[in-house]
Amino acid sequence: MTEPAGKTADSNKTGSALPAALEAAAQRRITTAVGRARRVLVWEAAWPRIVPILCLGGLFLVLSWLGLWPRMADPLRYVVLAAFGIAYVGLILHLARMPLPSRDEALARVARESAMEHRPATAFGDRLSQPSDDPLTQSLWRAHRLRLLERLDHLSAGLPSPGMNARDPYALRFLLPLVLVVAFLMAGPDRIDRIADAIRPAAAATEAPPRIDAWVTPPAYTSRPPIFLTGDAARPGSLDPNVPLKVPQGSVVTLRMPAEPDLAAHAVSTGGQPLVFDAAPPPKTQTDAPTPAEHKLTLSRDSALTVARGDRTLLSWSFAVTPDEPPKIELTREPSATQSGALSLGYSVSDDYGVMSAAAAISAPEAPAESGARPLVAAPELPLNLPRLRMREGNGETIRDLSAHPWAGAKVKMRLTATDEAGQTSESPTIEFTLPMRAFRNPIARAVVEQRRVLALDARKAPNVAMAIDAITLYPDKFKTNGPYLALRTAYHRLTGQPSDAELVETVDFLWQIALGIEDGDLSLAAQDLRAAQEALRKAIESNASDAELEKAMQDLREAMDKYLEALAQDAARNPQSANRQPMDPNTQVLRPEDLKKMMDQIENLAKTGSRDAAQQMLSQLQQMMENLEASRSQQGQDGQNGPMNQALDKLGEMIQRQQQLMDRTFKMDPDTDGSGAEAQPMSPEERQKALQELREGQQGLQKMLQELQQTMKQQGMQPDGKLGQADRSMGDAADQLGEGAPGQAVGPQGQALQALREGARSLADQMARQNGSATRQGGPMPGQDPLGRQQQGRGTDLGSTVKVPDAIDTQRAREILDMIRKRLGDPSRPLIERDYLERLLQKY
Template sequence: MTEPAGGTADSKRMAPDLPASLESAAHQRIATAVVRARLVLIWEAAWPRLVPILCLFALFLALSWLGVWSRLADPLRYGALALFGIGYVVLILRLARMPLPTQDEALARVARESAMEHRPATAFGDRLSQPTDDPLTQSLWRAHRLRLLEKLDHLRTGFPSPGMNARDPYALRFLLPLVLLVAFLMAGPDRLDRIADAIRPGASAVEAPPRIDAWVTPPAYTSRPPIFLTGDAARPGSLDPNVPIKVPQGSVVTLRMPTEPDLAAEATTAAGQAIAFDAAVAAKATSGTASDATPSTEHKLTLAGDSALRVERGGRPLLAWSFAVTPDAPPSIELTREPSATQSGALSLAYSLKDDYGVLSAAATISALEAPAESGARPLVAAPELPLNLPRLRMREGTGETIRDLSAHPWAGAKVKMRLTATDEAGQTGTSAVTEFTLPMRSFHNPIARAVVEQRRVLALDARTAARVAMALDAITLDPAKFKTNGSYLALRAAYHRLTGARSDAQLVETVDFLWQIALGIEDGDLSLAAQDLRAAQEALRKAIESNASDAELEKAMQDLREAMDKYLEALAQEAARNPQSANRQPMDPNTQVLRPEDLKKMMDQIENLAKTGSRDAAQQMLSQLQQMMENLEASRSQQGQEGQNGEMNQALDKLGEMIQRQQQLMDKTFKMDPDTDGSGADAQPMTPEERQKALQELREGQQNLQKMLRDLQQTMKQQGMQPDGKLGQADRSMGDAAEQLGEGAPGQAVGPQGQALQALRDGARSLADQMARQNGNGTGTRQGGPMPGQDPLGRQQQGRGTDLGSTVKVPDAIDAQRAREILDMIRKRLGDPSRPLIERDYLERLLQKY
């Protein structure tokens, strides 16, 4: 017989027992198993009561996200909410009345799950029913408790088993999470609002959320796509109401919503001030069939600054957006060099442009240094208009150049001020700093023509000088014998009588134009008039291309250009026939590139085809090339009388070209003498020390002779009034260093100074060529108008004439070629090594491929 623990003191004293430590450990194990068993029993009892609560909550969320509440009338919606509330109360009360497991139930769970004999967790708490001193009984009792103690390490409580399969045999509880996921995705960013619709008053089927469409259209010139504020395109979450939407300035927000009395849209600035919509246009919404279509209104708002837009219904906000507007900066334009003149007297402007979205147009505004109101002058002719060429339409950043022949304008030769203006697509303008210069004018070699042009400019700038100009014309015509033809004399007398008989400014303006025609006739006869007509035809075609003229207008402009070109070439031939000595002043090089009439015809046909096919930018660029070619041709013709003045410079350039070639040869030979570079090559014969010393001595003498030639050339240039560039002095010093290194027997150290001398010679030659070009350009500091030495009249490098000053294409010299051969030999050597990795050999094979 046993008794439970907790007997009398005498029984405890008399009953044999285990040590206290073992007793405490055993009771701790039993208590832990009991706690686990209670938790398992609580979960098994609570989970069947929690699942209905969770399912009911999931059903409520699914119905909310599917938009059911906004489609139900208030009685039905409130009734459904009441059913949900009653269900929640019943299920929560059922969960609250759940009984907690007792100690005996926990021990029974442990005994059942442990599946051990004698139920050790329960039996370990038993005691002897009667105290005894029998040794045998005590020994048996102690052995029994020790066996129970060993089994306490294997107590089990098992996993919870709520028995949901028996309660829900069709597994309907797993269907609700799937429905909840679908509803979550369908609700999108409106999830919280749809949940609030369950308790929000007035959310009935008749007052369902309206269909609202909104989008932002950036200006077309920004090339940015529209931004959709509603619909599926706006669902990824990028349109956070708290994060402003970045849009360029000038973007238009379009808001389309149903026409309802309580539906309103409001736009405000960042400071909270109201903004009026641009327009409200009635539109028909296509929602479903024609019978379901409801009238709607489109509101448009142009964003000029940071703004906010919201839509409300009965004072309740529905949608809201905020916009951060990026300002459209005005364009900028600046001259990259001072205004200059070509050889033929045309104005050349070089400038840089910049805009965030592209420059649409540019122009130069020319005005007098002193306003007419201040000086009291009465100009007959306004300042010339000068639109600027753009390298390409809507160019964001780059440089451009415009050449305009203003020599026929009455203001040519006058001191003016100019400001460049650039305009972008938004209509904003940017201006450059004011530049003062003298408008280039055509050079007249005939003194009578020069005097006529001067009086023409005086008359055009101030009508009050008409009487004084008439007196000057009368003085010019005092001696008819000075004129080659009677036509020029009679024309000047007619101009005199026009001035004296003029009664209006219009008649004076006609006289101004008449004086220009007279001056051209006196200077070159029909050739100058033909050149003037050719420039006018080129300008008319340029304007037609820029204004996107029709094909018929382009054909007419091209026909006028072809006729003007034919007349100009015919006049040029007649001039050459009348003055054969000017054409034969210098024999033509047989390798000179000649521009034939067939080439001009082909070029004009290509311009017309490009313009008609929509390649207007390419057509305009080719027209500029044609204009530049004709300017060079005109400049070379006017430059024939100046060839004698440039003879000394041409000779100096020829000598410098010869020095460049000799210095190049010396450097190649010196490089081959360097033993470290193995420049002698595989086929060269080895040299004895005596032969090497002799070769180095010859190189030194050759370098010293070249240095002496350079010094003599500098002295000659100074005597002829030319100013040698500092680069020639640098070349002299480098040659001396190279000769010193060669004298010390160090050719490898001499190659560097020789290369520096070669580069300094090339720089000095280019500087001398620029100086000659400035003199040919009448002091304008430009060489755009005339050909350089060694170029044909059209500005192209002649084959076999002139000296290559190293200013064009860099041709590999002997040193570069030798280094290239060494690199190829090394690549082939490594490619033939089988121990190289495969990836390296593949790479080396690609290096040897010829493209």
């Protein structure tokens, strides 16, 4: 066997017997295994030296976090710290003097952990004792080294085995981490300070930081949660001490800290003026333990609060107080009168946290010209309705019948006031207007009311009023019955002589009753009693009255309603010509006593179940219905002069209904809507085209009907509102979209046309009201409504004036829930915490 010349031949002579590339790869494997073995040997030698260092550090942290340093005397503490330092230095030097393992030790580790015969890592480094050119020797040597090379892939250094179990047979090294975790949790946020106590001077070390609790409680009406100034919630990152904390005006800062002589709290405003804490006596305790001092500060302006021990500041906070803005209230329209003579006010209110109450303050525009006048009756009080309690922003309406007040018909000043829960009050600009008064058709009734006003405004005019009443009763034959005549003579005798002011006030009321009896008989008196019962129920609901008081108020309302309906029927029987002047519309809904009873029952159920806002809203609807009924009675004599307008309103109501139907049908034709595929049958292209053509023709016919109505209105002297022209254009756009086969694009213009028709109808109704001589608010029914203000079947659509209130099913469910709560509350076997919760559920807010 011959060998190639050159390097291979030289290698064979030296004893390698392998090519240089294989020799280099084998050496890399051996070097890698030796490196791993060295690292393992280093870890096995270093870890037993590192564990004492870690344990000594953990022991230092345990002593610090348990707060033992401040309890040691200074010499002992210094000795312990010195012992810790010496031990640290010794352990670190012991670690530094650790010898590093040699290559032979690493090869021995590899041979031991690999557990292979002939120790391939060590044997691969062997060489022939003497170079030989014998082919057989060379072949055997090459085969031997190739077998070693194959085993080099399985070299292993093993896992470290420091032998800590032999050095620490009781595993005390595992107890220290457990104690360390417990001490860490006990130290809380003062961990760093407790570590620093080890090197602090004795004076500072003995003064452990006191336990201080501080929080801010915003006013309840702001609905904001308390803000904690201490504890985990106030750690760095949640409260920046350099940024003032924004709090509402009226917030209360509560500071609770130990009652120590050198521990004090100081509060100053941003201007540097000192602030006085609220008086807060410390709570009484049954033990002799020191009671923590509690300080409270009500924030009304930007302030800063500091807690200091001696000259050293422990805690400090600054507060930026957000002022509580006063409420705002203003009229949204001029004061007006309903057809029945009641005062109607529309207004808007707003507040940053909610308005609690509102009222209208009425006063005389100027002092009486004649000095020394002695009025018997003060100005009327007028509380205002709020849509809901603590309303932040919204509109309200109040209808109050002041026609019975002696000031009715007089020119007065009025300003609206609103009050929030903080007690702040604001006023609207003062306006002058004439209080609405009832229009008496009977001249005797008008004369009696006028004399009543004279007497109420000046008690000294009693003799003059007596003379006027005597003159009114000179001709008894002018009276239809003897009752009013005898009542006036009684009033005359009351005014003669020397009556007291109390008797004169009774006479003022008596004259009003006489005037009502002369005007309408029992009907006016019944209407007055009905309004009084409605007002009493409204006050009971607002004052959160008990169920018994609500039942009594509801019973009074039912009785007053029965008397009013009975008087209304008697008046219709006495004056059949007024009731039959115009034929009954077949679509008009009939108001039955059962309907009124059902509505009043629902008001009572809503009030008792806690839905007081909904009950008050429904009561307002009932009041509005009765006002509309009075308005319809007063408008019966004006139907002739308003005939064209009424016809136009009827036409608009019909068009509103037809436009709504067209829009519904068009919406169902749109293939992109979910509602079309659920109920409509599949349509062929021919059927769909025919349906779209019918819709287009219907829309065009409705547009032509609207154009004819506008032309008719112009011919009769009426001015159509611009909204009707807008409706005309929107109808044309919808017809064009239907002609192009795009029902989805036609729904939008149809909706715009529907809204414009509604607004045009309202504008026409207001125009008719102004021609009737009423104020800016029309008290009568709107188009598509019956005289009670309810929507008529087949007469237009809802114009958006209704308010959603709970129906009978909702109120019945609420009643069942309340009964179940009361039943569980009466069960003594239930836990106390559950009974407390149920009792809070029954509280009325």
